[in-house]
Amino acid sequence: MNEGIFFVIAIFSFGCAVMAAQARQLLVAAVSLMGLLAATAGIYVLLDADFIAGVQILVYVAGTVVLIVFAVMLTQSGGKEETRPFMRRRLGALAVSGGFLFAALSALASGQLKPSDNASLSSDTVRPIGRLLLSPDAGGYVLPLELISLLLLVVLIGGIVLARADAAPESRDEMRGEGREG
Amino acid sequence: MNEPLDPIRWLQLSAVLFSIAIYGMMTRRNAVGVLMCVEIALNSAALNFVILNRYYAGPGLDGQVMALFVIAVAAAEAVVAIAIFILLYRQSRTVDVNEAGELKL
Numbered sequence: 001m002n003e004g005i006f007f008v009i010a011i012f013s014f015g016c017a018v019m020a021a022q023a024r025q026l027l028v029a030a031v032s033l034m035g036l037l038a039a040t041a042g043i044y045v046l047l048d049a050d051f052i053a054g055v056q057i058l059v060y061v062a063g064t065v066v067l068i069v070f071a072v073m074l075t076q077s078g079g080k081e082e083t084r085p086f087m088r089r090r091l092g093a094l095a096v097s098g099g100f101l102f103a104a105l106s107a108l109a110s111g112q113l114k115p116s117d118n119a120s121l122s123s124d125t126v127r128p129i130g131r132l133l134l135s136p137d138a139g140g141y142v143l144p145l146e147l148i149s150l151l152l153l154v155v156l157i158g159g160i161v162l163a164r165a166d167a168a169p170e171s172r173d174e175m176r177g178e179g180r181e182g
Numbered sequence: 183m184n185e186p187l188d189p190i191r192w193l194q195l196s197a198v199l200f201s202i203a204i205y206g207m208m209t210r211r212n213a214v215g216v217l218m219c220v221e222i223a224l225n226s227a228a229l230n231f232v233i234l235n236r237y238y239a240g241p242g243l244d245g246q247v248m249a250l251f252v253i254a255v256a257a258a259e260a261v262v263a264i265a266i267f268i269l270l271y272r273q274s275r276t277v278d279v280n281e282a283g284e285l286k287l
Contacts, residue, residue: 021206
């Protein structure tokens with residue numbers, strides 16, 4: 001790991017994040033978001049987290065970004081540019097985010113974090129993660145795994161119910177009521 | 183250029199990305215744009231977990247498991263948010279966060 005690789009990835013991530021956060025054409029922002037998420041997957045590879053890098057590409061890049069592009073298209077936000085925020089709003093947002101950045105960087109620089117090289121790392125992370133996810137003892141994550149499955153099921157059904165094409169029963173009653181009075 | 187990298191740099195990068203996401207969340211008017219900034223923030227949170235696990239935590243891969251959960255929850259939340267945006271667009275023909283003051287479905 002040397003500073004050169006870090007510098008390249010850091011500049012690329014920074015550029016993509018800035019574009020995603022303030023580009024007025026939403027499709028440009030979506031593509032920049034894809035670039036940022038892919039750069040993060042690269043960072044995961046550099047940090048010896050190969051399984052997480054794969055999951056990042058599969059779920060985030062090939063899933064969430066595609067979903068966001070669908071949303072941009074379905075809400076007709078792809079054609080027109082977003083209106084420019086007023087200078088006062090921009091300055092306020094810059095102040096808040098700058099304040100957060102200052103707080104975070106000074107907390108990092110306070111020296112309370114002491115590096116301890118994680119000696120148990122091997123290049124195969126799938127097996128240990130799998131064991132952790134399925135183990136029911138004190139350090140295991142089988143309960144959160146089951147809860148996440150439940151959450152994904154609920155979200156799947158809820159998303160379909162919310163966004164389905166036929167009218168909801170309440171609006172059908174409304175239409176029937178209007179017909180009687182008219 | 184070939185000295186080992188101080189791992190604090192990764193954490194600083196993640197903090198910068200998060201603050202960019204905060205700026206975007208406060209500035210954007212389109213709801214899908216705000217969702218994109220939320221995804222940036224969640225991504226940097228998961229990145230934080232992996233960095234801390236690799237360089238600062240004890241043995242074990244708990245940080246990576248946490249990052250896995252963060253990614254899953256972020257995806258689930260994006261689905262629900264987009265379903266709401268689609269409903270909002272159908273009702274009011276806009277997804278502007280300033281105009282969508284009353285969520286009356």
